[in-house]
Amino acid sequence: MASDEGTRDEVEGSSERTPAVRGDSDTLPRAMASLKQDEDPLDKKLVKRALFPRRTTPVQIGRFQILSLVGRGGMGVVYAAYDDQLDRKVAVKVLLADSARDPVLARNRLMREAQAMARLSHASIVTVHEVGQDNGQVFVAMEFVRGTTLEAWAQQDRPWREVLATFVRAGRGLEAAHRAGLIHRDFKPANVMVGDDGAVKVLDFGLARAADDVAQAPSDLPRHIAQSDSHLAPLTRTGTVLGTPAYMSPEAHRGESSTAASDQFSFCVSLYQCLYGAPPFDTTSLATLLADLRRGRVAPPPAGTPVPAWVHRAIRRGLSLAPEDRFPSMTALLAALERDPGAAYRRWIALAVTAAVTAVAGFFAADRGGVETQRCPDASAELAGVWDDARATAVRAALSAIDTPAAADALATVLPRMDAYAAAWVAMRNEACLTHAEARQSAPMFDLRTACLDQRRAGLDALAAALTQVDAAGLDSVVQASAELPVLDRCADVEALTADIPPPDDPRLSLRVQAHRETLARAQVREDAGQYALGRTLVEDVLADSSTLVYEPLRAEALLRAGSLAMEAGDHAAAEQAFSSAMLAALGSDHDAVAAVASSKHAFLRAVPLNQLAQARAELPLATALNLRVRREVDLYAEFLTNLGAVEATGHELAAARQHWEEAVALLESHGRGETIQSLNTQANLGWLADAERRDEDMIAIYTRTAALSERLLGPHHAVHMRRAFYLAGGLGKLGRPREAIRRLIELERRFSPVGNDYVHGMFLHKLAMLEIDEGQLAAAREHLDRAYKEVPETSWVFDEVLCERVHLLGVEGDAAGMQLEYDRALARLPAPPDPLGRQYPCLLYNRARALDALGRTAEALAPLEERLAALTPTERTIDIADVSLLLGELRHKLGLLDEAEADLRRALTSYERVVPPGNLKIARNLLALAELSLTRRRFEDATDLAAQALAMYAAVAEPDHLPVARARFARAQALTGEATAAPAEARAEAEAALAIWRAKSRTEDVQRSLSWLAAHPPAASGR
Structure with missing residues (x-):
């Protein structure tokens, strides 16, 4: 500095x-x-x-x-x-x-x-x-x-493109500060350093206010004027602008608070000065400066300047007198400065010249007997400034500056991915040129391939730009965008390219359409990167060009992208309107691909975000018909199948949803697209469905695949991978493997970065505590719940879950007063109940019952469970009916209410058998409860059979020292012994195995019970 x-x-x-x-x-x-x-x-x-x-x-x-x-x-x-x-x-x-x-x-x-x-x-x-x-x-x-400072650097007669590119990099710093809520208030070329290594660094973010605001000016003038000499001294000396006033916005001169729009104004003053060699306003004196500012009078560019008019237009807007007339953000201003309307035209001219040279060379080669064919120049030069050593260095510097494990993952995965994409682009571009030069592919096909590749290059450029401006909060989204770059293979698919809508016949209109399509490609990358505002700005610029939108297919494409961005940004009304308009425009212009995608996304929007299931179902026949037209477009059709499954799952048509999601995954895998974000997301849906259907082993298999795939695609610290790994760990607990689940969750929690994801961190801690309570690790559970209690926002649903589990833990710890206090606090969070508590806050009643039982107040525990059961109708949430009935049966057994307990347990078993697959551990627990009840009723043969069934289920999936396994072993030992005073060898073995588990788990009460039983039942004589 x-x-x-x-x-x-x-x-x-x-x-x-x-x-x-x-x-x-x-x-x-x-x-x-x-x-x-x-x-x-x-x-x-x-x-x-x-x-x-x-x-x-x-x-x-x-x-x-x-x-x-x-x-x-x-x-x-x-x-x-x-x-x-x-x-x-x-x-x-x-x-x-x-x-x-x-x-x-x-x-x-x-x-x-x-x-x-x-x-x-x-x-x-x-x-x-x-x-x-x-x-x-x-x-x-x-x-x-x-x-050196940017001011001194720009005075060295730099090309305008180099000056503009350097200012854009400085602007990225302003953009990042604005996102963090900081205003610079004193941006000028002297406050930017250009390092000897080429780095551009903006200085003094936010510090200007600390000096400027410390005291009021002694007059009505702004403080920077009041503290100067009484006369209005000239603001220039030897052609160099000195002092802050020349860069300040009109509102800052009026003494109003500075905003991001004020920084934008100062940025544009600085850029104007460094591009044109003179300030945009008359700085002869403070009076002349203020007069120009009051009138919004900006000096025209000097005659003969090489700086194009589109750059001046962007600067002129940033210098608008009223803040609301400037760009909506630095992001939008930088997008305007990066968007060169002439770039597509120059590339077209370059390709035309290349084609002409190739044709002439081919003619002379043929004249020489066709011995050799003119080879195409290497296309690597076409990626200059898009993805080259300088751009890679800038991305590496941006990621290194974040200095987090996730950023290190990005360095290891994203840069090689972009290198590979760029290399494949160059190879395909060279191949397209060569096949055309050798007359193996027509000129129209060459144009189609080139247009496709130019759009892919624009996407790569947008991704590189996003990476150079990324911060820690946005890193995950940008890394995910790098894994979602559009495939290059389609640019070599002759059948697909010829099936597309042909470009306009008018060459000039065709060039403008191509330029806009490249802009839409950039917007798609910004959408994938979670930068919705910038993406929407890019699309708005396309839709504002009425002269080009006479080409209806382009309008349909822009509307589709606008709808997708609006939906991702949560602007559902705008999304619905854009999708409808896109579908109509596409149908009117025979643009099958856009019509198909718009219908698919619109149905999803209706069903999921808007919760309009009936309307979504009504749209499915049309969406299905439109998507069947583009079935050979693998990514598009797989997206439709995924959205179709989402609509069906929302309507509880789970079998149909499963069928369509599995079809989507199989389709992607059969075309080499299995290792993609799209496939990952659909597989994650299948994992959710397996969990909902209690197909626990299927769930674990799916989550194992998605955790591995997300780590390969995104890195071990990425939020998407962390979530997939979290679901895998939680699923292991449902399979009776709590020790492994706890180990995995602790490892995940240690490397979790809660940037913008506090509630996800709370999910980790909550799940850990649940498992630890069941395992008797109460101190660890207390620590994790306390941390979740402090970290999770109270507005999050996770906070309610944490309160529920605290009620349970306090009961297990024997703190009756604390448990009641926490229960009352949880109740106070509820609004006036339109529904019974059993519907509004089901986990609260369930955990209160468990807490009361742990406190020895088992009789009181029945009431909250009966209240929860009464809130459920027999046709809904069968699994919840089963869970509550099972716990009721276990508690009534404790109280000696054997007939009622058996009725509860039989009702639970019937419900489970209707909704969970055979072998599910919920059935195992139910069978174990029935075995223990049969023991009480001295039905030893039934108890032996039931305990053996439960043991077999646990043995198939659970850890050998899982606590219910010990209960089942001990129940089977008692059942095998029956009325006898001496235990047979098999029964002794089962009881001793249960004792070993209880000892290892520090279950003192169970250990004493087991020892007492073993003492009362010595080994039976051999031969029995």
Whole structure:
């Protein structure tokens, strides 16, 4: 980092170092105070006199040893310093003690803003290492950037494209800050560094306000004017704009609060100045500047400038007088600056020239007897600026700056994926050119292939741009987008390309259509990357071009993308309208692919987000017919099958949903598309369905596949993989493997990053606690529930689940008062009940019953279960009826209500057998409860058979030391012994096996019961 005014000290490599002994704590305040008012603070002799007097102790700020003065600005002083802990050079900025009327307020504000800046992590923002105070002086330690300011860099007669590209990179820093809620307030070329390594870094995010806001101006003028000389001094000197006023927005000059739109204005002033070599407003004096700003009068570009008109139009909009007339965001402004309308035309001309040269060369080659054919130039050059070494370096820097395990995963997976995609693109582009040059493919086909490849290149370019501007919160979505790049194979599929709608006959219209299709390709990548606002802005630009939308297929494509983006952004009304319009436009222009996808997405929108199941079902016949037309388009038809299954699953047609989802997965796998995000998502649906149908072994098999696939595609720290792995771990608990489930969940929880996913983290902790309570690991369960209680937002449904489990845990821990308090708190969260509590909060009643039983108040536990059962009708939620009936039967057995208990248990078994497959462990638990009841009723033969059935089910899937296994073994031992006083060898073996499990699990009460029974039943004589 250099000074905030762009001044660099030439002492960077000097030996002005002092011994490594800490100096006085007030060295810096005294040094700055020693400078007289009329002395230049950048004069090196004065700096040395002030900072390096003749003594043996060094000057230090915090733990940083000062090396030299770098510069001084309106906010404070910047020093080069040495960080001896991490052995690196840093820049340290200090707020001047006399820079504010209220030093305490100034310090507090700078501290707050600097801490906010420290939370930013972006490749185009200078990194803040530390924020602190030293003897009342707030300081910020930042990375030291070796380079020059953007202002000085732009004065070196740079090509306009290079200047524009550099500003776009600086703009990405502003964009990231705005997303984090920070406003720069002082953007100008002097506050941007261009490093010697080519990096672009914006300085002082958020810090401007701390200095500017510390006191009110002594007049009606803005403070920056009131504190200057009484006369309006010129703002320029030797052609260089000095000071902040020239870059400030009109609203900032009026003393209003600065916003992201104000930063946009300052950015456009800076860009105008560096592109055209002069400011956009008359800066002869402050009066002339304010006059231009009040009138919104922007100087026209100089005559003969090479900067194209579309760049000036974008800048001119950013300089609008009213903030609402500017771009809606920095994202939209940067998109406008990156979108070159002439690029498609230049590529078309280049291809035409290449074709002409190839034809002429072919003619002469044929004239020479056809001995050789002109080869095509390598297409790698066509990826310059899209994906080349410089772009890869920028992406690598952006990901490295995030510095998280997920970012490290992205470096390991995304860069090789993009390298491979780019290499395949070049190979296909070369092959297309060669087959055309050798007259093995027609010119129209060559044009179709080239157009397809250009759209794929635009998508790759958009992905690279998204990666260079990504932050930690958006990383997962951008990584997922890298795995969703459209396949290149279609650009070589002659049958598919010829089946598409042909481009317009008018060459100029065709070029514009192609340019817009490339924009839509960029919008699709932005959608996949979760950047919906930018994607919608790109589509809006396409839809705004009425001269091109006379080509109806393009309009249909744009409307389809608009609907998809709106649906993902949660704007369901806009999505519904766009899908309907897209389908009509597509049907009118015979655009089968768009009509099919629009109908498929519209049906999904109706059924799932809008909960309009009847309307969705009514649309399915048309959607089916339209999608059958494009059945050979594997990705499109698989998407339709997946959406069709979603509609069916919403309507509880689970068998039909399963059939269509399995068909979609099989279709993708048969065409080599099994290792894709699309396949992953559909398989995840099948996993959910297996869970809903209690096909636990199927569920585990599916979740095992999806966890492995998501890790390969996205990395071990990606949120999608973490969720798939979480479902796998939770499923293992349902298979009677809690120890493995707990181990997996703990490992996942350790590497979970809760950026924007606090509720998901809460799911992890909640599931862990549930398993730990059942395993008797109460201290661990308490820790995990307490953490979930603090971390999960109270508005999340996960918070309700956490409260439920806390009710259960407090009962198991014997804390009756705490359990009642937590139960009352959970009840208080409910609105006025339109439905019984058993419907509104079913887990609360169920867990209250378990808690009361654990407290020894088993008779009281019956009431909440009966209340829950009464809320269910016999035709709905059969599985819930079974679960409640099972627990009721177990509790009534405890209370000696044997007839009622048996009725409950038989009802539960009948319900389970209707809705879960044979071998499910819910049936095993039910059979075990019936076995124990049969023992009480001294029906030993029944008890032996029932316990054996339960044991067989557990043995097939569960861990050998699963606690219900011990119960089943002990029940079978008792049943085998019956009325006898001596236990047969088989019974003794079963009882001793149960005792070993209980001992290992620290189940003291069960251990004592087992020991008492073994003592009362010595081994039977041999031969029995």
